[in-house]
Amino acid sequence: MPKDQGIGASPKRREDVRFLTGAGNYTDDINVNGQAYVHFLRADVAHATINSIDTSAAETMPGVVKVFTGADFAEVGGIPCGWGVTDRHGNPQQEPRHPIIADGTIRHVGEIVAAVVADTLEQARDAAEAIELDLSDKPAVVNMAAALAEDAAKVHEDLTSNLCYDWVFGNPDDDAVQAAFDSAAHVTTLELVNNRLVANPMEPRVAIGEYTRGTDEYTLHTTSQNPHVIRLLMCAFVLGLPEHKVRVIAPDVGGGFGSKIFHYAEEAFCTFAAKACGRAVKWTSTRAEAFISDAHGRDHVTKIELALDADNNFTALRTNTMANMGAYLSTFSTSVPSYLHGTLMAGNYKTPIVQVNVKTVFTNTVPVDAYRGAGRPEATFQLERVIDKAARELGADPIALRRQNFITEFPYETPVALTYDTGDYVATMDKLEEVADIAGFAARRAESEKNGKLRGFGVNCYIEACGIAPSNIVGMLGARAGLYDAATVRVNATGTISVFVGAHSHGQGHETSFPQVVADMIGIDESMVDIVHGDTGRVPFGMGTYGSRSIAVCGSAMVRATEKIISKAKKIAAHLMEASDADIELKDGQFTVAGTDKSVAWGDVTLTAYVPHNYPLEELEPGLEETAFYDPANFTYPSGAYACEVEVDPDTGKVTIERFAAADDFGNIINPMIVDGQVHGGLGQGIGQALLENAAYDEDGQLLSASFMDYAMPRADDVPFYQVDHTCQTPCTHNPLGVKGCGEAGAIGSPPAVVNAVIDALQSGGKSVTHIDMPLSPARVWAAMNG
Amino acid sequence: MYEFEFEKPSTVAEAVAALADEDAQALGGGQTLIPTLKQRLAMPSKLVSLTGIAQLKELSDNAGMLTIGGAVTHAEAAEAAAGPYPALADLASHIGDPAVRNRGTIGGSLANNDPAACYPAAALGSGATIVTSRREITADDYFRGLFETALEEGEIITAVRFPVPQKANYQKFEQPASRFALVGVFVAKYAAGVRVAVTGASEEGVFRWREAEAALDASFAPDALDGLSLDAGGMIGDLHGTKEYRAHLAAVVTRWAVAAAA
Incomplete structure (x- = not known):
């Protein structure tokens, strides 16, 4: 019988009770006494010089507290970029100033041009309409290839060009790489687009800045995945405030998917304006604003080449990518197409030579940054698509070709800097074949054909680098932050426990899974343990949640802190039982002396820690509270194999996903139900990218898909019932729980399987289609079939 | 949205009078107009709700002619048409989502004439008659292009008459x-x-x-x-x-x- 508590059990998510009954506390639910509201006047053109801004009429409008323009922020810093990439020539990336409010030039539709703070939101909007802008339009730079042309208009006049960096990774020797291609028996080449996406969490961003004059303290309530990171960036780089005077609170957050990692102008604005106005200042994004102010994701244009020998062994891989940065460098933007992308290009395969070239490009579009998977989906998509194309060109079975080239011995040092500690790609592929019922595919295809539909089967593998990240390694690679995490375990006198964690839960179910670990270690009921997260005033300095890192990094810190608790508790128990602490055992919440029938309960020990009457005070401090910081020794490497089965209607080009199977290796698993949910959600987003979502700009830099009327989010009826299996488990070798992380896998591993399946379907129908760029909308599929 | 006056008359005559003001705008179920107002893309001086007019909520099925009042919601129309005109009921029951179907009205849809809306296809495909506060207009004469109809300023769709096909x-x-x-x-x-x-x-x-x-x-x-x-x-x-x-x-x-x- 499965356990109903502790590690490996699937208790229902305790936080869902409040989310589903309207008792959540989201940032917009917070209202501060006397708060004013800000409305941002946003640019409706992509590129223009601001000749003048006349706010005089707006300032006299009813209810207006203060009107801000770029000039008000001349004395503060710009939004910083958290990662400095060194280019192929040893030069730093080009890094333009990223002002809080546009500073003489508008560089993307949605950029803040002015801000009106008023008693009510409607008054602020009314006043914003009275602001007079005198603009001179400049040519918009939208297309990346055009942006890199010699005579291209520049997004930033003070930079040398629109190139942020030109980066090479893996084998830097162009001639050696070319020689490998020259001597190949077969080369497969594929040009593709990884489509730009808008994260669209259900909860739009919100920020409330507060200032307390008496103590000179600030509080920022914000929709963030990492409140300590926001505090550090905003205080140290933007506003120049002492960190100890600033508290950042991210309460319940309704989804992030990466888009709430970054420090945004609106957060710094509300904090700054709270002092300037003498009032709390609140901003709630509308959905329309979210489309043009939340950082976008993906947007790569790639050419990938795979060389194979006569026996179909992969001998070399070369990839050239242009990655869109948008108009400014968002917090982790430059790391995504470089170190979160290039390092993954070996995939699950023992290709000996890998060369990755990435050019990052400034354009007059919304900044682009991490979105669920962040660089790893872009790597996986191109690699797994080119392998599939190679298999078709060679007449090889796509699964057999992959199996033949799998890495099978661990640890494995890739040609792109990573060391995979553990994995078993054969086992996950075996499991996939079973779960996906490949044996039954022929019969299902025949049935579809009877109904006039084309049925296709597509498979792909993935590897990701999660548990981000070893601080010393990422520091060498340009990270301007450490990526450890922290936890404080505070045991109360009566034995209940609050765990203060640096990770932030915004859909991941930490409030359920983290207590499972602590309760399991001590042997007490889970209901005795809660976690506290999302408040720099309460939790230790942690780095937040992204990169599938929470359980692997913060969970490890929590384990270390709990180990310290247990160690101290054993000393107290030893004192109470007049035994040596080396002989004390803890099981099911009872301390016993080995080989005797003596025991004391957890609650007796915790009470003693806080009521230390019978206590070794000369050797041991009273109390029971411990903190641990944990910096991982390596990344973790979740991996898996996914299979998608589609039907294509040849009359309309409409693709229907009939089956989707996932076999993942996440190492050890704390709560299998939550892991299922994480994979389901990731698959939904991956399928959304593959079939539906597209942030499309026109040549003037206007976002064409700027609302849900044109931006197609996946809905329940767009996805099938999934077959998800994670029984293949090769535990991580370097963290105490043996966990790898599961948050991004679904989004990383699913787009290539969908596209591979559609190509398979079309080719089964006699169409000579070898590639279609995502999203595979009905119109695009039909055009490809009839092209 | 901007400030506006609001009236909810109980007769067609009152509604017509209320709409005589410059920049007054009729409001059906609001499924297009309200989001437009929220985005400040329209600035009517007055909204005249048509949903309180009993005459506009009438339904009848006589001798092969199904008549649906202009303020009948899609959900109500689907129910009323289920027996006499199943194809129309099917169309009405697949417009938008339940919230849209419980608020949006046939008159509002036809007056707006969104080029991607469903009801215009039913009206034109059925050779329906658009009955207004002033006259009767055949569907062939009614639709004039994107968001363009034969309706004049202040003219209200009171009912739509659908001849029931074979x-x-x-x-x-x-x-x-x-x-x-x-x-x-x-x-x-x-x-x-x-x-x-x-x-x-x-x-x-x-x-x-x-x-x-x-x-x-x-x-x-x-x-x-x-x-x-x-x-x-x-x-x-x-x-x-x-x-x-x-x-x-x-x-x-x-x-x-x-x-x-x-």
Whole structure:
């Protein structure tokens, strides 16, 4: 019988009770006494010089507290970029100033041009309409290839060009790489687009800045995945405030998917304006604003080449990518197409030579940054698509070709800097074949054909680098932050426990899974343990949640802190039982002396820690509270194999996903139900990218898909019932729980399987289609079939 | 939204009087107008709600003529049409989502004449009569292009009269994001002939596909459409499909509708 508590059990998510009954506390639910509201006047053109801004009429409008323009922020810093990439020539990336409010030039539709703070939101909007802008339009730079042309208009006049960096990774020797291609028996080449996406969490961003004059303290309530990171960036780089005077609170957050990692102008604005106005200042994004102010994701244009020998062994891989940065460098933007992308290009395969070239490009579009998977989906998509194309060109079975080239011995040092500690790609592929019922595919295809539909089967593998990240390694690679995490375990006198964690839960179910670990270690009921997260005033300095890192990094810190608790508790128990602490055992919440029938309960020990009457005070401090910081020794490497089965209607080009199977290796698993949910959600987003979502700009830099009327989010009826299996488990070798992380896998591993399946379907129908760029909308599929 | 006056009259005459003010705007279920106001894309001086007028909520089914009041919601219309005119009921029950169907009205939809809306296809495909506060307008005369109709300032749709056909069906291929009709086709077979109305596809809004009607007059079967195609010129081309794709889809969807009706 499965356990109903502790590690490996699937208790229902305790936080869902409040989310589903309207008792959540989201940032917009917070209202501060006397708060004013800000409305941002946003640019409706992509590129223009601001000749003048006349706010005089707006300032006299009813209810207006203060009107801000770029000039008000001349004395503060710009939004910083958290990662400095060194280019192929040893030069730093080009890094333009990223002002809080546009500073003489508008560089993307949605950029803040002015801000009106008023008693009510409607008054602020009314006043914003009275602001007079005198603009001179400049040519918009939208297309990346055009942006890199010699005579291209520049997004930033003070930079040398629109190139942020030109980066090479893996084998830097162009001639050696070319020689490998020259001597190949077969080369497969594929040009593709990884489509730009808008994260669209259900909860739009919100920020409330507060200032307390008496103590000179600030509080920022914000929709963030990492409140300590926001505090550090905003205080140290933007506003120049002492960190100890600033508290950042991210309460319940309704989804992030990466888009709430970054420090945004609106957060710094509300904090700054709270002092300037003498009032709390609140901003709630509308959905329309979210489309043009939340950082976008993906947007790569790639050419990938795979060389194979006569026996179909992969001998070399070369990839050239242009990655869109948008108009400014968002917090982790430059790391995504470089170190979160290039390092993954070996995939699950023992290709000996890998060369990755990435050019990052400034354009007059919304900044682009991490979105669920962040660089790893872009790597996986191109690699797994080119392998599939190679298999078709060679007449090889796509699964057999992959199996033949799998890495099978661990640890494995890739040609792109990573060391995979553990994995078993054969086992996950075996499991996939079973779960996906490949044996039954022929019969299902025949049935579809009877109904006039084309049925296709597509498979792909993935590897990701999660548990981000070893601080010393990422520091060498340009990270301007450490990526450890922290936890404080505070045991109360009566034995209940609050765990203060640096990770932030915004859909991941930490409030359920983290207590499972602590309760399991001590042997007490889970209901005795809660976690506290999302408040720099309460939790230790942690780095937040992204990169599938929470359980692997913060969970490890929590384990270390709990180990310290247990160690101290054993000393107290030893004192109470007049035994040596080396002989004390803890099981099911009872301390016993080995080989005797003596025991004391957890609650007796915790009470003693806080009521230390019978206590070794000369050797041991009273109390029971411990903190641990944990910096991982390596990344973790979740991996898996996914299979998608589609039907294509040849009359309309409409693709229907009939089956989707996932076999993942996440190492050890704390709560299998939550892991299922994480994979389901990731698959939904991956399928959304593959079939539906597209942030499309026109040549003037206007976002064409700027609302849900044109931006197609996946809905329940767009996805099938999934077959998800994670029984293949090769535990991580370097963290105490043996966990790898599961948050991004679904989004990383699913787009290539969908596209591979559609190509398979079309080719089964006699169409000579070898590639279609995502999203595979009905119109695009039909055009490809009839092209 | 901007400030506006609000009136909720109980008779058509009161509503007409209320709409006489400059920049007054009729409000049906508000499924288009309210979001437009929220985005500050319209600035009416006054909204005149039509949903309190009993006459506009009337439904009748007499001698092959189904009459639906202008303020009848899609959900109410679906229920009323289920017996007498199942194809119309089916169309009404697949507009938008439950919230839209419980608020949006047939009069509002036809007055707005969104080029991707479903009701215009039913009205034109059925040869319906649009009854207004001033006159009766045949569907053939009513639709004038994108968001353009024969309605004059202050004129209110009080009812729509649908002659019930022998056979009919509506099929739509949905735009992936909005789930409006990328192309929708209403096919109806009357004693006097077949009518085929296409929505979603044309830059001129809903239109009749005369060639298909003629072919289906001869034989009301999908095969009758073999070889027929629409000219891509004049079709809508956008993010969700080229002109050629829409022209192609219109033929495919017409075939579906005929197959379902026959």
